[in-house]
Amino acid sequence: xxxxxxxxxRRVDLDPQQPLALREVPSGAVALGGIAVLLLLIAWxxxxxxxxxxxxxxx
Amino acid sequence: MAATEHEVVxxxxxxxxxVSVFVVIIFGLTLFAAxxxxxxxxxxxxxxxxxxxxxxGEFTEPNLGTRVEQNGQVTxxxxxxxxxxxxxxxxxxxxxxxxxxLASPDMIHGILVSGTNVNTMVVPGYVSxxxxxxxxxxxxxxxxxxxxxxxxxxxxxxxxxxPAQDFRPDAEGRVSCEAQ
Numbered sequence: 001x002x003x004x005x006x007x008x009x010r011r012v013d014l015d016p017q018q019p020l021a022l023r024e025v026p027s028g029a030v031a032l033g034g035i036a037v038l039l040l041l042i043a044w045x046x047x048x049x050x051x052x053x054x055x056x057x058x059x
Numbered sequence: 060m061a062a063t064e065h066e067v068v069x070x071x072x073x074x075x076x077x078v079s080v081f082v083v084i085i086f087g088l089t090l091f092a093a094x095x096x097x098x099x100x101x102x103x104x105x106x107x108x109x110x111x112x113x114x115x116g117e118f119t120e121p122n123l124g125t126r127v128e129q130n131g132q133v134t135x136x137x138x139x140x141x142x143x144x145x146x147x148x149x150x151x152x153x154x155x156x157x158x159x160x161l162a163s164p165d166m167i168h169g170i171l172v173s174g175t176n177v178n179t180m181v182v183p184g185y186v187s188x189x190x191x192x193x194x195x196x197x198x199x200x201x202x203x204x205x206x207x208x209x210x211x212x213x214x215x216x217x218x219x220x221x222p223a224q225d226f227r228p229d230a231e232g233r234v235s236c237e238a239q
Binding site: 030033034037041044045048052053055056057058059 | 074077084088092099100101176192193194
């Protein structure tokens, strides 16, 4: 049994009606998620560098 | 089509790796601030009896406001009560470490000083303490930021930051807004 046959049969077993678009890696979703997370990270770093650090020490 | 499942797993692993890198970056910056810059959330576990804090101890009326201690430490004591801070104005020196100590006799209040990282809750039964250094001079607002009743929005104090040369304590080490 080769891996090709194994993968193909498992997919069919799971959902034979699965749309073709969902069988591929959803690169658009990855791009959208990646951009959203990257924007959040950039916002966090900007607040850290431009607001939190200049406001001085506490403790 | 044969590689579909493999590609899904690979993209999941890439996504996990990218997010892990972000988490490590944020965690690293937080640790850097805490360990190298000594920026930590104010934490002070010190009990005080809210029923008697205005009668005995350091939060009696003559002790409130800013005072330079024997060792040169600048300490500002404030009582947060419905719906005012006592005193409503405090003077602190710029570029010098200041210790803010607050207590509440009635209910939970909170303070922040605008434009600084000073931010703490004031919980009855405990003394809230924040160490900080004010870098800019001028009047900073210090509102109550924990809803404490109908007069909450009127509960506001002023932190008057003066240059070090204008910070002149009296014979007892006290500095008040009226004297400035």
